[in-house]
Amino acid sequence: xxxxxxxxxxxxxxxxxxxxxxxxxxxxxxxxxxxxxxxxxxxxxxxxxxxxxxxxxxxxxxxxxxxxxxxxxxxxxxxxxxxxxxxxxxxxxxxxxxxxxxxxxxxxxxxxxxxxxxxxxxxxxxxxxxxxxxxxxxxxxxxxxxxxxxxxxxxxxxxxxxxxxxxxxxxxxxxxxxxxxxxxxxxxxxxxxxxxxxxxxxxxxxxxxxxxxxxxxxxxxxxxxxxxxxxxxxxxxxxxxxxxxxxxxxxxxxxxxxxxxxxxxxxxxxxxxxxxxxxxxxxxxxxxxxxxx
Amino acid sequence: xxxxxxxxxxxxxxxxxxxxxxxxxxxxxxxxxxxxxxxxxxxxxxxxxxxxxxxxxxxxxxxxxxxxxxxxxxxxxxxxxxxxxxxxxxxxxxxxxxxxxxxxxxxxxxxxxxxxxxxxxxxxxxxxxxxxxxxxxxxxxxxxxxxxxxxxxxxxxxxxxxxxxxxxxxxxxxxxxxxxxxxxxxxxxxxxxxx
Numbered sequence: 001x002x003x004x005x006x007x008x009x010x011x012x013x014x015x016x017x018x019x020x021x022x023x024x025x026x027x028x029x030x031x032x033x034x035x036x037x038x039x040x041x042x043x044x045x046x047x048x049x050x051x052x053x054x055x056x057x058x059x060x061x062x063x064x065x066x067x068x069x070x071x072x073x074x075x076x077x078x079x080x081x082x083x084x085x086x087x088x089x090x091x092x093x094x095x096x097x098x099x100x101x102x103x104x105x106x107x108x109x110x111x112x113x114x115x116x117x118x119x120x121x122x123x124x125x126x127x128x129x130x131x132x133x134x135x136x137x138x139x140x141x142x143x144x145x146x147x148x149x150x151x152x153x154x155x156x157x158x159x160x161x162x163x164x165x166x167x168x169x170x171x172x173x174x175x176x177x178x179x180x181x182x183x184x185x186x187x188x189x190x191x192x193x194x195x196x197x198x199x200x201x202x203x204x205x206x207x208x209x210x211x212x213x214x215x216x217x218x219x220x221x222x223x224x225x226x227x228x229x230x231x232x233x234x235x236x237x238x239x240x241x242x243x244x245x246x247x248x249x250x251x252x253x254x255x256x257x258x259x260x261x262x263x264x265x266x267x268x269x270x271x272x273x274x275x276x277x278x279x280x281x282x283x284x285x286x287x288x289x290x291x292x293x
Numbered sequence: 294x295x296x297x298x299x300x301x302x303x304x305x306x307x308x309x310x311x312x313x314x315x316x317x318x319x320x321x322x323x324x325x326x327x328x329x330x331x332x333x334x335x336x337x338x339x340x341x342x343x344x345x346x347x348x349x350x351x352x353x354x355x356x357x358x359x360x361x362x363x364x365x366x367x368x369x370x371x372x373x374x375x376x377x378x379x380x381x382x383x384x385x386x387x388x389x390x391x392x393x394x395x396x397x398x399x400x401x402x403x404x405x406x407x408x409x410x411x412x413x414x415x416x417x418x419x420x421x422x423x424x425x426x427x428x429x430x431x432x433x434x435x436x437x438x439x440x441x442x443x444x445x446x447x448x449x450x451x452x453x454x455x456x457x458x459x460x461x462x463x464x465x466x467x468x469x470x471x472x473x474x475x476x477x478x479x480x481x482x483x484x485x486x487x488x
Contacts, residue, residue, distance in 0.1 A: 003409045010408045013466045014427050016304040017338050017372070039347065041302060041340040076384055076399060077340055078428065100405035100428070123406045257301050257323065257347055 006123030011145035014078075014101070014125055015209040018042060018146075018232050022222065022253050023211070025049050025236040027067070029074035035239070038249030042078040042101065044234070045071040050107050050154030050214075051237035051276065054286065060108040062090040068097060080127070085292055086112025095124040101146070102126045106291035107153045107236075114293065119143030129213065129292060131164045133171030133200070134190030140208055141193045147206060149230070150289040151214020154237050156278035158215045158224065160289060165212055165228045175201045214289070217242070217275045219255035219268050226259035241276035248272055296480055297322040297331030301347040303339020303372060307465035311473045325356045333366045333480035336373030338427065338463050341399070345376055345388040354390060361392050366456045366479040374459035375399060375430050382433055393457045394436025401431035413462075415443040415451060418471040424450065424462035431461065 004010075021041030026032040032043045047063040048056065062083050072079045078100035083090035085104055090111075094102050104117055106129050119126040120143035129150040130136035136147045149168055151161030171190070175197060178186060183201065187194035199207050212225035213234035222233045233256055235249075242248040251268040258264035281287075298308040300321030312319040312335075322328050334357070336344070348354040361367055369377040380396040381387050387399075402408070408427045415422045424445070432449045435441065443451035443460075450461040451472070458479060464472040 003411045005407065005409045007410055009410060009425060009466065010427060013304075013425055013463060014405055014408060016307060016466065017340070017427060019304055019306065019339070020300070020302040021340060021343055036342060039302075039340075039343040041343050076387075077342060078405065095406065098404045098406060125405065253343070253347070254350075261323075 008145070011125035012208050015127070015146035018211070019209060020257060021232045022249075022256050023080065023232070023234045024239055024249060025234075026071060026240070029070045031240055031245070032071045032074045032079075034246050035249055036075045036077050038246060039253035040077060040249065041232070042080055043071060043075060044080045044082065044103065044236075045099070046082065049237040049240060050288075051156070051241050052154075053107060054154040062087070062094065062108070065093070065097060068094070068099060072097075072099070082108055083117075084108040085110040086115050086117060088117050091117055091122065091126075095122055099124065104128050104144070106150060106288045110291050116142050116292070119145075127211075129289070130168065131289060132167045132190070133175070134192045135292065136168060136206060136210070137190070137192035137196040137200070140196060140206070144208065146209045146211065148211040148213040148234055150292075151212070151216070152281050152284065153214045153288050154279075155215050155281060155284070156217040156238060156241070156276040157281055158217065158221045160281055161212050161214045161216065161225060162228065164289075165225060165230060168206070168210065169229045172200055172205060176204050216252075217278065219251040219265065219272065222252045223255045223259040223265050226256055232256060237276055242273060244273035248275070294318065294480070295320055295331045296333040296335070296477065297327065298335045298337060299344065299348070299353070299373070301351075301353075302343045303337040304463070304465060305337045305339075308335045308337050308370075308473075311465050311470055312477075315470055315473055315477060317477055322353070323351075325352045328353055328356050328360065333476070334360075334368075335476070336367065336369040336376055337465065338371035338373065341372040341375040341389070342387065344372055348376070348390075349388060358390060358392065361456065364456050366458070366476065367392075368458040368476045368479075370460050370463050370465060371427065371429060374461060377457055377459050380434075393452075393454050393459060394439055395432050395452060395454075395459070396434035397430040398433050399430050400428050401433070402426060402429050404428065411445060413443050413445060413450065415472075417442045418475050422464075422469060422471065423467055424460075424464070425466045426462045429461045
């Protein structure tokens with residue numbers, strides 16, 4: 001057997017290594033070092049955190065190459081970066097740059113209003129957002145090696161992340177109790193390939209790692225997402241928009257490992273300083289979660 | 294007799310499944326108390342900086358060093374191997390348990406796009422074994438008392454030093470359980486149990 005690269009096993013296996021960990025949004029080399037020091041399993045290299053993207057408005061694109069390079073050189077842990085939904089060229093550029101994971105993300109302005117990237121064609125693995133099982137399986141069918149349930153990014157409000165994690169988990173529980181003859185009709189109903197629906201029934205979970213994302217602002221928020229069944233947590237604005245990012249980062253890392261140990265959660269929730277300010281989702285002008293199809 | 298899997302971060306679930314398939318009694322180790330219950334430990338793949346930091350904070354690192362010096366078998370895969378290594382060539386300041394006389398280089402095969410699968414010859418467990426390398430550490434130097442059980446090209450990728458076993462690759466991501474069996478025999482030999 002020759003050496004094989006970029007296989008499905010390699011892509012999904014890499015995502016397995018993130019489990020029980022926290023992936024942090026960073027915008028500078030210094031922030032990346034703070035994240036690594038705090039125990040992040042990877043960093044997401046960004047021009048701006050979602051809270052600032054929301055504030056700035058306009059078209060949000062892939063981060064500048066110099067920014068991503070600066071962050072890749074600063075840390076030894078994996079570096080992820082975001083591309084616009086459907087932007088094949090941005091993805092090819094990031095793959096050539098050597099980022100470890102690409103997030104085809106609704107946080108940026110979509111480049112294609114109908115299609116996501118065919119991610120099977122890439123050696124680099126992709127993560128995509130989803131709000132329910134159908135959306136998750138469509139992304140996996142396109143080649144996503146990891147899913148993150150969508151929250152509402154940049155709000156510091158965990159309610160949407162909770163809603164979507166519960167939705168995905170409920171859908172999975174439903175599939176596991178269905179008879180085989182019901183699966184085709186269900187696949188049609190949720191708009192997902194029946195082979196993947198069958199696999200979900202067989203495994204009792206998604207066939208790839210599933211992280212929570214969007215609106216996580218405190219160690220308690222992170223632990224909550226783990227309690228609901230997340231394999232790990234993305235934290236965007238929640239760390240570097242808080243008063244004491246290093247402390248907040250360390251506490252969230254501990255909360256994700258010890259999510260089922262209330263004594264430990266109490267300990268790490270003390271003295272974390274002021275979390276990021278939150279936004280009411282009902283009052284938002286832009287709902288990023290609705291991007292993606 | 295319980296074999297633990299260090300459950301601080303990483304793909305510990307896959308190791309637990311592998312051990313369960315072999316009918317070994319297993320628990321996740323997240324505290325010093327958990328560690329005291331086990332007769333062997335697997336340190337999974339994941340981020341070595343994250344796992345190392347949590348192990349130090351919780352006191353697991355000190356307890357583990359004590360248990361290893363008393364002869365408890367430990368198997369480290371990928372990040373687990375980095376944590377067992379005495380020396381990390383390209384990150385000399387990075388924390389590790391410094392128990393195994395090997396020098397490793399982190400991410401030495403390149404970034405994720407360079408991760409690979411390959412078939413290895415491992416005489417100690419029989420014939421060919423499909424090995425999965427993910428942002429893998431490379432063993433660049435071994436002490437005299439380290440036995441090389443498998444190589445990829447000229448590079449050792451599965452090594453043993455008395456009660457310590459380490460691999461650059463991830464047997465827990467495949468269906469082939471022979472390396473887990475080998476480790477259970479290491480635990481069993483010491484405690485005179487046969488699996």
